[in-house]
Amino acid sequence: MTHDFAKKPKATKRKKTAAKKQIPGWVWLFIGIVAGIFVSFLGYLANITPEPAREKMAEKLNIIKEDVKKTTATKFDFYTLLPEREVIVPIEQEEVDNRAQPQQATIYILQAGSFRSSSDADRLRAQLILMGLDAKVEEVSVANGDLWHRVQVGPFDNRSRLSKARGILLDNGIDTLLLKRKADG
Numbered sequence: 001m002t003h004d005f006a007k008k009p010k011a012t013k014r015k016k017t018a019a020k021k022q023i024p025g026w027v028w029l030f031i032g033i034v035a036g037i038f039v040s041f042l043g044y045l046a047n048i049t050p051e052p053a054r055e056k057m058a059e060k061l062n063i064i065k066e067d068v069k070k071t072t073a074t075k076f077d078f079y080t081l082l083p084e085r086e087v088i089v090p091i092e093q094e095e096v097d098n099r100a101q102p103q104q105a106t107i108y109i110l111q112a113g114s115f116r117s118s119s120d121a122d123r124l125r126a127q128l129i130l131m132g133l134d135a136k137v138e139e140v141s142v143a144n145g146d147l148w149h150r151v152q153v154g155p156f157d158n159r160s161r162l163s164k165a166r167g168i169l170l171d172n173g174i175d176t177l178l179l180k181r182k183a184d185g
Contacts, residue, residue: 105183108162109154110176112169121149124174128153131172133165152179 128135
């Protein structure tokens with residue numbers, strides 16, 4: 001059977017899609033009510049007259065001035081009470097003796113490592129010398145009779161050189177131990 005494509009019912013499909021796009025009446029009612037409330041609110045705002053700002057500022061300024069007068073009326077008796085409470089501490093003889101003796105200087109040493117074999121200690125010492133640090137190996141005998149080789153950097157007489165050397169060692173991955181000793185002489 002042949003079919004006539006010229007008389008296809010296209011109009012029915014278009015009516016269905018047009019009917020689906022139509023907005024219901026209750027939506028229009030809601031939009032109208034909201035618009036009416038908004039317009040009436042704008043009319044209400046137009047009728048409100050603002051109070052003069054200068055009068056409010058003058059009232060606030062007067063309140064602040066009164067508060068300042070109340071706080072400045074307070075007087076402190078600190079300057080009269082302080083001399084009455086002063087206590088004179090007597091200087092003891094021991095303190096005078098300590099002042100007369102010069103304080104012993106303190107030196108700082110960084111311990112970069114401690115090894116059982118002298119070859120490991122010498123290897124670390126060589127690395128430290130290549131970094132530009134003054135390093136030495138000190139042999140120490142422990143309580144059980146073992147011999148340890150300590151690699152030390154220093155001595156440093158002030159904290160700035162100490163912190164600079166410690167920074168160089170930390171940058172190269174060498175953790176240190178700070179030793180504080182009294183200077184000889």
